[in-house]
């Protein structure tokens with residue numbers, strides 16, 4: 001283990017595979033074994049139930065996937081790490097799980113992260129069933145689980161925290177598979193996702209508060225995932241669809257929030273969309289995400 005767990009200078013832990021892609025699954029995939037239940041040609045699970053040690057304890061529920069050369073853009077096999085985010089470990093609430101997971105992704109050398117989840121909408125124009133690719137986040141609680149090495153060694157920009165290039169690939173792919181009666185809101189719409197850790201769902205008063213701060217959407221996971229992706233220098237794109245609309249939040253006469261029929265009908269399509277999108281992300285173009293975590297001059301942390 002490194003002397004400074006946040007600043008890895010020793011050789012990579014031997015058991016963490018070196019991969020470019022990471023898939024994080026969550027509520028969007030509930031009820032499915034991902035990717036096994038999708039049965040997509042060319043996608044196989046090399047390992048499952050892997051546990052990796054991190055400076056903050058074990059990170060569980062990892063799978064190592066392989067995309068065969070028959071489905072990849074360059075005709076070569078590619079591997080990806082996949083982790084179930086919601087409830088990791090499975091039977092306790094642990095908001096620090098994202099930091100352990102992204103430490104693993106950092107050590108794996110991951111460059112692109114696609115995270116699937118579901119959201120509530122506090123913008124009345126966004127309806128249950130819509131796929132909404134946020135352009136920005138509100139995460140007022142980001143600091144406790146930061147992965148940035150040192151205190152002043154790096155500057156992590158809050159700009160362009162969702163990768164516009166990956167978002168364009170996701171939207172383009174979604175237009176081929178997402179149900180036509182639902183809409184796809186691309187990153188160009190500038191939607192904002194607010195973060196609430198959960199697991200309790202948002203109250204009507206909290207929904208109004210987030211809306212007043214400028215949020216269009218509310219989510220339990222994508223904001224810390226976006227922040228940690230920035231901190232490890234990786235692109236991040238959220239694949240998230242809406243399971244509750246503004247009126248669902250406001251109706252205090254109904255005890256539940258989520259529209260229960262939305263998730264089962266879309267979880268399989270969202271899972272298929274995740275796989276199709278990461279395959280296309282292998283056909284890498286150019287973006288600036290990796291430069292938005294920038295080393296600072298030595299005098300900023302050496303002199304005090």
Ligand SMILES: [Zn+2]
Pocket residue numbers: 163164165166234235236287288289290
């Ligand atoms: Zn990017």
